[in-house]
Amino acid sequence: MTGRGTGASIKGAIMTRVDPTLFRTLLAGKRIGVVSGTNGKTTTTHLLTAALRASVADPREVVTNPDGANLREGVVSALSTRPKAPIAALEVDEQVVADVIRHGRPEVLIMLNFSRDQLDRHHEINALGRKWRQALTEAGDEGPTVVANAKDPLVAWSAQPARKVIWVDLGTDWSQDSALCPNCGSVLGHDAAGRWDCPGCELGEQPCDYRVDGDEVVMPDGERMRLGLQVPGRFNNGNAACALAAAVEMGVYAPVAIRGMRTVQAPAGRFAIGTYGDTKARLVLAKNPAGWAESLLVMESDPVILAIDSLIADGTDVSWLWDVDYERLAGRRVIATGPRSADLAVRLSYAEVAHEVIPDVADALKGPFDGTVDVLATYSVFLRLCRMGGVDLK
Amino acid sequence: MTHKIVVVYQSLLGIYGDRGNAKVLLKRLQWRGEPAELVDVEPGQPLPPDGLIYLLGGGEDQAQIAAVKQLQADGGLQAGLDAGGVLFAVCAGYQLCGRSFTVGENDEVFAGLGLLDVETRRGPQRAVGEVLTRWTRPDGGLELLTGFENHGGFTSLGSDAKPFAKVEIGVGNGTDGYDGAVQGRVIGTYPHGPILPRNPALADYLLELALGRTLGPLPRPDVNAEHDRLRAQRLEVVRTTKNRAEQTR
Structure with a gap:
């Protein structure tokens, strides 16, 4: 949504009209990390980009769409600025994720959260989850590793068919949008520790690999890393934990990734x-x-x-x-x-x-x-x- | 005695900020010096039988089905109505009070609670946008109501239900030129907004109906002025928007 009408989107729209295969050809052959979900996409994309750039000799090797233009046109426009860049960190609208999985074969896909947004337009958020599941199922062994918000039942259900899932506890507690099991429709329950569970089917909260604790991220091996970000708010520590997990999965040494993320100040004007x-x-x-x-x-x-x-x-x-x-x-x-x-x-x-x-x-x-x-x-x-x-x- | 404003299943039926209706009812009692509390009931918890007003709001298909199942299993809503409570139901909450409703592209039919003699079926297109209706109060007074509707179902009234308000702008029930239905102490309507902050006269009417007595004017001139300003703005917008489907969605 956010990209509509920006300069980048208009440029991308014209380019796509001239060559409809651009979306596919520009994505091909790159190592790609994708960020999607309702809230936090733009900031998380900036954090992932910074983490990846910290690990390469020339930051221009990592191309990104920093301005939130996250539909096909925005992605095309961003990629065309450095068509030969070997690495891409892309913010992608929830509706476009399935296409990117199909045509871009990303290495990593971050699923931040699914929340009610613009009620006048999206009527059922479950339909989105279904699309993501289908794309992940079709991709099979060639699909991305999914970095998923363990606390969000709709994300958990959407991530289920992925080849590999890295579960993250983002340390935030919004649950008003997920009363029902997206798989079977039962009313979800919660145990004493606050973990969600479905009484009607197998779906339930998975043990997390990464966990946010205040200003620290607890890594899969139990080590604690201080984030020390410039962007404020506990939700951004959660976003950073996801970006960190994705960067590590793409081969970046965690302390290097964090050093990069600390340089992020005001992603697309935020803060x-x-x-x-x-x-x-x-x-x-x-x-x-x-x-x-x-x-x-x-x-x-x-x-x-x-x-x-x-x-x-x-x-x-x-x-x-x-x-x-x-x-x-x-x-x-x-x-x-x-x-x-x-x-x-x-x-x-x-x-x-x-x-x-x-x-x-x-x-x-x-x-x-x-x-x-x-x-x-x-x-x-x-x-x-x-x-x-x-x-x-x- | 503390008056109970009961929010029924916010997690299932609260998609359009419908809890705001409860906040408005609560404060309008408290600001008049009436003891009142807001009671949140979630699936699995029993509904209190002594609610003053019970509120149902909007929700997605699966939530609507789950809510009917839970309410039937609980039985407390009927007990509350039998004890003199008032039920105010909005959007999906309105539909599920009826005899039946459909969900999804396949139009699967589900039985409702049967509290209103209405039936809801998928309409030719989704109704989305600002709404203006004309409500005739039981005392004969006329009130304009403004709200925002967003529903796929169209509703037909049987002989036991009376239409709630006449649609001036918008879709409402989509079948008869009216919005909503009334049957005894059950009132259903499509527009949210939420509807009561936008229409404080309706909020006070519900309170007076439930209490069985009249209330004095709200002793909060600042709040009354803010309501007036908001109403004037929304009336202006809904009346001057030519292409409602495009410009107010």
Whole structure:
């Protein structure tokens, strides 16, 4: 979704029209690591790219689509910038993963999570999982090693047919999207340790190979490695654990991979500091309830700005506002802004969170603020803020 | 006595932020000084028989089927209605209150709870977008309701169910020019949003119906003003959007 309309996508669309086989030919012969899932794709792709680049003499040997243009056109455009690069780290939209497995024969596929996203468009997330399973089954022994989020039942089910699965405990706890077993439809249970299990069939949580514990990753051999990332939030430590597992699987020495990942600062504008007159604002993107739940945890400033729109790229149905636990902001000052700030204002009132409504985003940023103000925004507002604030989208 | 607002199976039937309906009912009681609590019931846990209002929300096909199975096994919802509780059901929750509904491309028919004399079958196309309906209150007053619908099923009413609101813009039941159905103390409707934060008059109506008495105006002018602003905005959008299917989805 995120790629639609970016320069890279348009360029890729034109190239694909001229030569429809480009997607296939550009993928052929490369060593490929793929990142997909609902949340965290772009940041994880940046982390994997950095880990792989740290292990080669010339960073240009690793090609990537850094701007989140993750449909076929975006992938084509990115690959064409370095058609001879031997290695690729690619962010791929959930709907395109099966094609990449078929035509690109990736070495590794990271499955981060499956979450409800843009309810007005994707009606059933199970259908996606079914497509992935089919592609993995068809690929058989030539399929990728899957690095899979062990806590996400839909990911676990999708990864099942893979040749080899590396299970990761990302250390996050969103479970609102997976009440039912994707295999048999039974209501999933949880044991005392919080591991999920299906009472109706064989599906259940697998023992993890990698595990996030605070700022550390516990490796398969039990060794603990400190991450020390620049990107904030426990969800990014989880993303990094997946990127690390993928890089190691592709032959990178773990300490080298981590050294690379520590250089990642602001993937496609995420967590970048924009400048708006006298105001400096840290920009955080969240696209759905799962993303908001995690992103609220990294909001540090007082006040904090929440910016909501409902264009196609955001999802036109904002009922998800009531799935986000804004109650946890109680005691903080919130500025509600953006075209759907009236919806947010009602939500914040019922959460008993003190707030001010400033519908125009530029006005909301005027301040004055003590230090850098945190802005948590939906996709289209986030992009607008990046442009307004002089933030690089790569 | 503490009034119980019962959220039935949030994990199965809460896909469209439907828990927001419960938060609105709860706060509108508490802000008026009425003791109230929100009770979350998940599959396997018994429904309390003394709920003031029971809420069912939207969900995917498999969740809908699982919820019917669990509710039938539990039996507490019927007990709660017999004891004078009110049931407010949205989208998939509305469908499963009916006599039957279908899921999937193969139109497999499943029996519902039979609380509403309605039947739901797959419609010619999915209904997605902002909705405007006209609800005639039992006291004769007229209210415009706004919401967002997203459903594949179209619903036909039998003789025991009455339509809930007249559709001005949108699809609703898709069969009769109306949205939703009412039968006794059970109300079903398609739009979410969630629906009650968008339409506080409907929230207060449900509370008054369940309590059997009228409530005074909400003593929160700030919140009332925010509701007014939101309603004005959504009414403007739904009325000025020419191609609803494209522009509001």
